[in-house]
Amino acid sequence: VTSKIGGTVAPEAEVPVDEDLAARILDVVASIPRGSVSTYGQVAALAGSPSPRLAGWVLAHLSDDAVPWHRVVRANGTPAPHLVDEQSRRLAADGVVVTDGRVNLRRYRWQPDD
DNA sequence: ATCCTGACTTGCT
């Protein structure tokens, strides 16, 4: 399987362990273009993560300034409760409209094929 | 070892 992040990836061929997996997750998030958003599930799928929770965990613990974590929301378009404020501001700065703490995914969802 | 919690999803009621 090919990933547009930076090379080829084998989701099921080999056991993707923490570091590589975490790195892939961060890469995926880092590749989300400004003005678009993605979901934990989508990020997990693209990175080959077995669980969306892991994507959340990685962002919560291993993200740095180079990672636009604010472009990742939950499957229903709502940010996690404790960061709705900050995230909403950052998204607004990206040009993403957030109404009632919610993003219209049908409109802003990231299509890796762009 | 068990139970609980957390930047989650999906499916079924």
Added chain:
DNA sequence: TAGCAAGCCAGGA
């Protein structure tokens, strides 16, 4: 539209 349960992974008590 809303609530609930089951899966899922990492960590802490």
